[in-house]
Amino acid sequence: MAQHGIKEHSHGGNIPIQTRSERQRSTSVSDFAEVSKLDEIWRYLPAEKLRGLGDLVMGEQSESGVELNLAEGISARWVDSTDAAVGTGGLPEDRVAAAAWTNASKTLLIEVPAELECAEPSFITIRGEGPEAKALHLVIRVGHHARATIVLDHVGVGVLGENVELVLDAQAQLNLVTIQEWEAGSSHISAHFAKLGRDSSLKHTVVSFGGDLVRVTPSVELSSPGAEVNMYGVYLADTGNFFEHRPFVDHIAENCVSNVAYKGALQGRGAHTVWVGDVLIRESATGTSTYELNRNLLLTDGARADSVPNLEIETGKIEGAGHASASGRFDDEQLFYLQARGINETAAKKLVVRGFLSEVIQKIEIPAIEERLVKIIEAELEKVGA
Structure with missing residues (x-):
């Protein structure tokens, strides 16, 4: 069987897929090859940290390991993973997501009814259950003209393969925040699939501050006119951390908007982050702005950041499209400016880093979460006196 992401060349060799949309989608693990660095989607990943997440068989996250604190009017129930709601947001594009899908016999279904406007955020806390690989599946459905904020909070020590589906009906609004504050010894691979209805709006924020291996791959399908997605990410990697984020926006319908902004800081030898951003503007997606x-x-020294923006455009009838990425060290001019005003070097560096990351943190718009993340940043910077 040909390797996933690779097509057989006419001369007998292998060539990589030419467009992001060509990737295979399936819930069957056997449809995907073993995780290998020869496959572009796994080329950066330290396979020794998978800890069984790519295996055919893994355990299942217990219901007791998922704590719910939902706003009034939002319902939650565990359903069989054969339920009609499962799969409406999208399907796996890699082996780990497929393995998590097939090993989760139950799915947590969160429903925000039509017209409901929630002023208070809802929290779903997922606690690690030790060093054995577990699977978890969540579906979040937001009804017509409803509005909600939901936080997925991952804590403790765990090895988790996770699929999260987001389905927004017409004119729905969802602010989803996923926090990875795992302890050392944890591995977490999470695939997010979002499908947006007409004139709906999704704000999707990924926060990665802990864990040996964290890989989050959010995929958004803009298949209805007027839909908008804003995807944000913030991460702080230290020695022993490997964080990988691969957001994908698929512009299918006309007059849709997408904005993607991820910012991260790295410290400590061996700290490694990967960001691969994909945006596809199909021929039908006229009027796109992205x-x-x-x-x-x-x-x-010793930290490494890989950053790869990709933009595919199949039509010239768009409002605008662009991308940018950069990795660098402290801005000497910023430090000089602060030190010239009596701030010592250590405090000045903290202010620069805090300001750099806070630009994204403030997008969360949940004061308690923002305060918590700022405290984590301060504590991490104390480790190296930055």
Whole structure:
């Protein structure tokens, strides 16, 4: 069987897929090859940190390991993974997502009824259950003209393969925040699939601050006119952390908008982050407006940030499209400006890093979460006196 992501060449060799949309989608693990660095989608990943997440068989996250604190009017129930709601947001594009899909016999279905406007955020806390690989599946459905904020909070020590489906009806609004604050010894690979209805709006924020391996791959399908997605990410990697984020926006319908902005800081020898951003504007997606951005700040020697923006455009009838990425060290002019005003070097560096990351953190618009993340940043920077 040909390797996933690779097509057989007429001369007998292998060539990579030419467009992001050509990737295979399936819930069957056997449809995907073993995880290998020869496959572009796994080329950066340290396979020794998978800890069984690519295996055919893994355990299932227990219901007791998922704590719910939902706003009034939002319902939650566990359903069989054969339920009609499962798969409406999207399907796996890699082996780990397929393995998590098939090993999760139950799915947590969160429903926000039509017309409901929630002023308070809802929290779903997922606690790690030790060093054995577990699978978890969530579906979040937001009804017509409803509005909600939901936080997925991952904590403790765990090895988790996770699929999250987001389905927004017409004119629905969802602010989803997923936080990875795992302890050392944890591995987490999460695939997000979002399908947006007409004139709906999704704000999707990924926060990665802990875990040996964190890989989040959010995929958004803009298949209804007037839909908008804003995808944000913030991460702080230290020694022993490998964080990978691969957002994908698929512009299918006309007059849709997407903005992607991820910012990260790295410190400590061996800290490694990967950002691969894909945007596809199909021929049918006239009137599209899109932009993607990734910025990385390297605080110490020995840290590595890979950043790859990709933009495919199949029509010239768009409002605008662009991308940018950069990785670098402290801005000497910023430090000089602060030190010239009596701030010592250590405090000045903290202010620069905090300001750099806070630009994304403020997009979350949940004061308690923003305060918590700022405290984590301060504590991490104390480790190296930055």
